[in-house]
Amino acid sequence: MRSLCGATRPRRVLGPQFWRKAPQVFRLLHNHLLQEGGPAQCKSRRQNPGTQVSQDLAPAAAATLRQSSKQHGDEDISNMCCQHGDGDTAGGHAAVACNLHSVTGWTYLTQSMCGSTTTELKATKRRRRHVLSTRRRRQRSWARRRGMRPAERDWLDASDTERVWLLMSPLNTKKSVKETFGYKLRTMDAAYKIMQEQCASQHWPLPTKEAYAVWLKYMHLYPAFKDARQTLSIHGYVDGVSDRYMVTQVLPAGYALALALKKDGTMLNWGDRLAGEYGAWNHGAHFDECFTHIWDGFPLPVQKPGTWYGDAEFLYQGKYKACVYKGHLAISFWGGIVACSGPHPGTKNDNVIWEEECLGPKAIYPSLPGEWGLGDMAYISCLRILTSRRHPKPGSSERAWDKFDEFGRHLIAHYRSRVEIVIKKLKSHGWCQAIFRGSEDVLKRMFIATSHLTALEIKQDFDIDKKMMFECVGPWPHRFY
Numbered sequence: 093m094r095s096l097c098g099a100t101r102p103r104r105v106l107g108p109q110f111w112r113k114a115p116q117v118f119r120l121l122h123n124h125l126l127q128e129g130g131p132a133q134c135k136s137r138r139q140n141p142g143t144q145v146s147q148d149l150a151p152a153a154a155a156t157l158r159q160s161s162k163q164h165g166d167e168d169i170s171n172m173c174c175q176h177g178d179g180d181t182a183g184g185h186a187a188v189a190c191n192l193h194s195v196t197g198w199t200y201l202t203q204s205m206c207g208s209t210t211t212e213l214k215a216t217k218r219r220r221r222h223v224l225s226t227r228r229r230r231q232r233s234w235a236r237r238r239g240m241r242p243a244e245r246d247w248l249d250a251s252d253t254e255r256v257w258l259l260m261s262p263l264n265t266k267k268s269v270k271e272t273f274g275y276k277l278r279t280m281d282a283a284y285k286i287m288q289e290q291c292a293s294q295h296w297p298l299p300t301k302e303a304y305a306v307w308l309k310y311m312h313l314y315p316a317f318k319d320a321r322q323t324l325s326i327h328g329y330v331d332g333v334s335d336r337y338m339v340t341q342v343l344p345a346g347y348a349l350a351l352a353l354k355k356d357g358t359m360l361n362w363g364d365r366l367a368g369e370y371g372a373w374n375h376g377a378h379f380d381e382c383f384t385h386i387w388d389g390f391p392l393p394v395q396k397p398g399t400w401y402g403d404a405e406f407l408y409q410g411k412y413k414a415c416v417y418k419g420h421l422a423i424s425f426w427g428g429i430v431a432c433s434g435p436h437p438g439t440k441n442d443n444v445i446w447e448e449e450c451l452g453p454k455a456i457y458p459s460l461p462g463e464w465g466l467g468d469m470a471y472i473s474c475l476r477i478l479t480s481r482r483h484p485k486p487g488s489s490e491r492a493w494d495k496f497d498e499f500g501r502h503l504i505a506h507y508r509s510r511v512e513i514v515i516k517k518l519k520s521h522g523w524c525q526a527i528f529r530g531s532e533d534v535l536k537r538m539f540i541a542t543s544h545l546t547a548l549e550i551k552q553d554f555d556i557d558k559k560m561m562f563e564c565v566g567p568w569p570h571r572f573y
Contacts, residue, residue: 242267246277254281260305260326273305274312274521278556279549283353290352299345302329307346311538314522343534350537353544360547362457365430370551372567373560374424376507379466381571385430386423386466387477388511389442390519391416392435394528394535409438419539420445422457422465423514425507427561428554429547431457435532435539442470451475462572466508480504510562518546 240248243264250258250266254277261268269277284304291298306324315323324333333342353359364370365384374384396415397404407415417435420442424430433456436445446467449456459465464476471477480501484490519525523538553559 250277251281253285254278256301257281257305260302260329262327272312273308275308275545276549276552278552279545280308282548282552283349283545286356287349287352290355291348294355296348296351297344299348300341302326303341303345304349306330306333306342307349310342311346311523311542312521314526346534346537346541350540350544354540359544359551360429360432362431364428365424366460366570369567370424370426370428370554372569373426373564374428374570375565375568376425377563377565378503379425379464379507380565382462382573383464383466383478384424384570386425386508386511387421387442387446387471388468388508388515389418389420389445389470390515391418391438392524392528392535392539393526406437406439412438417535418442418445419518419543420449421511421515421518421543423511425510425562426554426564427510427514428550429514429518429543432543432547434543435535442467443472443474446471446474446477460572463570466504468508478504514546514550514561517550518542 243258246258246266247255247264257269257273257277257280258264258266261272266277269275269280273280275283284301287304288298290296305326309324309326310320313323320338321332321334325331330337365374371384375381376383391409391412391414393412393414393416394407397407404415407417409416409418416438418438418440419432419434420436421429422431431449433445433449450459459476464478467474467477467479469479469482472479472482481493481497483493521542524542528535550561553561
């Protein structure tokens with residue numbers, strides 16, 4: 093709450109009832125002083141009444157304050173008036189005036205009751221002056237930023253390394269970077285720094301920033317061959333992308349990016365489901381102890397091969413009625429990607445992929461004893477993967493479908509929809525949405541880069557913005573039974 097003069101409320105000087113009744117109390121006290129002829133001689137707060145006001149007003153003012161506080165039922169005011177004396181001494185009234193000044197900032201009222209300005213009051217005025225000046229500076233800064241264009245505002249917020257990517261975008265804004273290259277500005281900059289570190293440690297040739305930007309733009313927009321030259325150009329950096337530039341610069345940059353991100357291993361970490369803050373918040377409201385992840389697979393449509401008895405017999409999936417590769421993904425309950433593998437042949441089912449990756453001594457994503465996960469009906473045969481129950485066939489000896497089965501199906505579908513949202517975010521790029529036309533090697537590099545960059549972007553939202561994709565509960569460790 094603010095006082096009558098605009099000063100901010102101090103630390104718990106008085107009780108809450110005092111602050112509700114403060115305007116009435118100060119109005120009574122002010123009227124009493126005016127009747128006595130004190131501050132009436134001072135028309136403006138900026139004028140210094142000095143010693144023109146008699147100190148005889150202090151006992152009467154304190155008595156009025158004590159009486160009004162009793163009428164309004166506030167004991168804090170009455171106690172404040174009595175804690176420094178019985179109300180008849182000048183020291184007690186001066187202390188009351190100092191407290192009132194710290195609360196309200198009434199300079200002329202304090203000086204009229206005390207007779208002079210003390211060191212404590214000067215310090216209070218200095219603090220008030222500092223708060224007001226700081227507030228004005230912030231208001232001017234906010235007003236200046238509101239008047240800026242988005243490009244100027246983003247340029248001030250960006251670091252020195254991030255400004256290069258701003259200049260490569262058409263509008264020089266963070267939003268333009270996201271729309272052009274498919275990822276946030278900080279994600280794009282962090283991925284290039286990781287590639288720099290890995291290339292330096294492994295003694296690989298470092299791709300140029302222009303080739304790296306063109307590769308991200310190619311994955312996100314994925315233009316047709318006839319439009320690629322103009323679409324992939326970067327104004328001021330790359331004026332038209334030729335076939336030679338694509339083969340000698342852009343594709344090696346894509347290979348180096350995929351190898352560096354996979355070698356780094358911090359973006360896709362199976363241990364994040366249990367360790368650190370990622371694991372402490374990895375709980376659902378209904379699955380808060382032994383459930384740690386959610387599995388699902390997704391298709392990547394590709395062009396049909398020329399001969400059937402080659403790759404096509406391993407790629408055609410009747411479920412999608414197309415030739416596809418498949419990706420396999422696991423997320424935590426708050427949305428972080430903890431596992432991603434692929435591309436797998438389209439004819440391989442999700443439960444087969446899970447058994448190859450999660451079971452056996454050479455498992456890539458092993459589970460702890462008592463650890464559980466969620467999945468759709470494709471994982472019904474998998475160990476410790478909770479799925480909904482199938483409807484019993486007519487005439488079978490199985491238990492009939494009841495309301496508890498219906499509740500369980502909707503509950504699992506509610507949490508399993510989270511992995512669908514993450515998959516949609518991962519597949520929000522042109523090469524995933526259109527039919528892929530290219531070699532299997534390029535497809536693998538694109539898949540590795542896209543999965544790791546998406547995981548990095550989600551982690552940055554969690555670490556920097558403290559923002560999770562989905563609501564969860566925590567923080568506490570998991571318990572397995």
